[in-house]
Amino acid sequence: MMDGLRGPMEETKDKSGKSQVVERTCLILRELGRHGPRGARLLDLTEGTGLSRPTVHRILATLTAEQFVERTNGRRYRLSSIMYELGLNAPSPVGDPARLRPIVQALADRCGDTVYLAMRTGDFSHYLLRCEGAYPIRTHVVSANQTLHLVSGHSGRSRLASMPEDEAEDVILRATQDRKLFGEATPDSLRDEVERVRENGYGWARDVTFVGVAGLTVPVPNARGSAYLAMSISSIPQRMTQERAMDILPELKATAAEIAVMISGD
Template identity: 35%
Template structure:
């Protein structure tokens, strides 16, 4: 058990770039056969994942979701909840806070606006491939080209299923980079549209996002532009705590 936790800690320290079996062995001082056995078990149980192209390991989706219990009470939620409440009240629609975890986003919090028709396409705790959804797309577009290409190649099936084939994916990335705000309509979830904007850390790297979603009739182009401007104003003003 302790050796498995040791391996998980090493994977967590190398979540962005991944880590090879050789480096796992070097950093844990485990026997090669033991390291292989533990990694295989963690992959089978979805606590780790292995990139089929680079053969490097990262934390898996189940490990990320287990951390959600602490993330729900993290300073990020407390800091951005007032901003999200203002956005929900002003827009009338559903507002989401998502955080990047490796190649995925996890929904940390949602605020429902007063509009009577709610959007339940994403629940707190849901994980999606980075870029599948407006919040994740806003984060993905802010990454370096090589990271965007790697994530797209590794998770192409998920993008295709979401209506983001190669051409649509490239157009969406380019449009999001130009405007600074991701927009989608009737793509990931039929009948739903939204806008999303990334939150950057002190180094300027996107690590989270806030998005606003509603039914398709409320998310036509003029209103998406209005909501994008609203998001930009609120995020520029700051969360009041971050």
């Protein structure tokens, strides 16, 4: 082939040896992942990746033909179930949660309360660790290795706030089929709480998941996209007042940042 007559999908490489086609495909897949099950419009993908419309359309056509991406009835694109199947064979981003226990336990020792680390799995929150502080009155509403819906706990609501708004709304709408999932909250009060977490970077609430329980939560930062981990501190409302929550918030954020660094370094 003569120079300058390269085909539209012929692979080119930059000076570092990276394939431009593969790099652009990865950009599109990451952007699709950010939009969740609802999917993304072609315009969303061009704006989110900075690629031209013809380039995005061409790569999407190939990904769709290979069944890594599917097109919805609403003319949106989303990751297909094949990506889930591939993910089953990928290692957990957390690895062995036991290695994080000393970090979480150290926070529980300092604050005296129960500290949780939870990970998102679809519409649910799986609790990886529960570490106890020395305060004698404890709020054992969730156990390690227990799974709750994202709308049912403080840490789940922290993850909802980290998602794009339309994806979080889809999760909430699916949960409305079973109002018991919301505990003492309502779908609308949950939306208000999630919005406050979005604005403030943390969540504090009491008597919403369970009467007699208050919680403080932050997402664990994820430089590659939405947070999939969250930390929370749980106690009785008389102890976890808003004033005290603000006092221990810096330590909770610092611990979440430490976990983020530890995981990203793997």
